Amino acid sequence: MILNDYLLSGNGYKIRLLLSMMGLPFEYVERDIMKGETRTPEYLATINPNGKIPALVLDDGRVLAESNAILGYLAEGTNFIPEDRYARAEMMGWLFFEQYDHEPNVAVLISWYEIKGLPEHADIFEPMKQAGAKRALDLMEKRLAEHNWLVGESLTIADISLYAYTHRAELGKIDMKPYPGIRAWLDRFAAVPGYVPITWTP
Structure with a gap:
């Protein structure tokens, strides 16, 4: 598989996290979004007509885009997706x-x-985004203050998806001190086998 990605993208990091945790080999291709490398005619025609990363080229040549859709595809049939119908929902x-x-x-x-x-x-716009971030983190904290993971009793792709940007939230000048449940979850996540930092490439 070939992962078209931008190293600082949290959306791309989700895919690298899951691939590492599953022990799946892949080729990494950096696409600098700041230089328009996902907007070239070649990229739009052969990789992702929406001009975004991540985009995962499968072994058979088909391409998947949208980070959470890629997570769902890769995790199908594994413990990263609950068997229970309600838990999956x-x-x-x-x-x-x-x-x-x-x-x-x-x-x-x-x-x-x-x-x-x-x-x-x-x-x-900044105060609006800060208020939106607080609402989102407040909701996560409500769950994680009483549970180890977002769904059930084990890590799922929901945790992977939300970890990617949450663990770097302070870079957005978001105060994480009011969120002890989230902070404990971040520590717990980083101790999972196969964990890699956002700067990791294969």
Whole structure:
């Protein structure tokens, strides 16, 4: 498999985490989004017409995009996806939450401060994103204050998905001190066999 990715992307990191935890070999291809390397005619025509990373080229040449969809494909039939129907639905709920409530706030703040710089009218948008990040983290804390993992009693791809940006939230000037449950979860996650840091490539 070939993973088209950008090293600082939390969405790409999700895939690298799962591949490492599963012990699956893959080739890594860096695509610098800041230089428009996912917007070239070649990339749009052969990898992802939406011009984004991550994009995983499978052994048979087919390509999968969208990080949480890739997680679901790779984890099919493993312990990273619950067997119980209700638990699977809970897991999917967290994946949708990650893309709709968490990533648009936490990841955007990290990107502004670490990669792209603040946008025009940041005095308006930054407080809005900080408030959104707080709402998302408050909801995670409510669960993780009383449970080790987001779904059931073991790590699922919901944890992998939400770990990617949460563990770097402070880079978005988000105060993590009010979230002891999340902080304990972050420590627990980093102790899982196969764990690798965001800077890791195969």
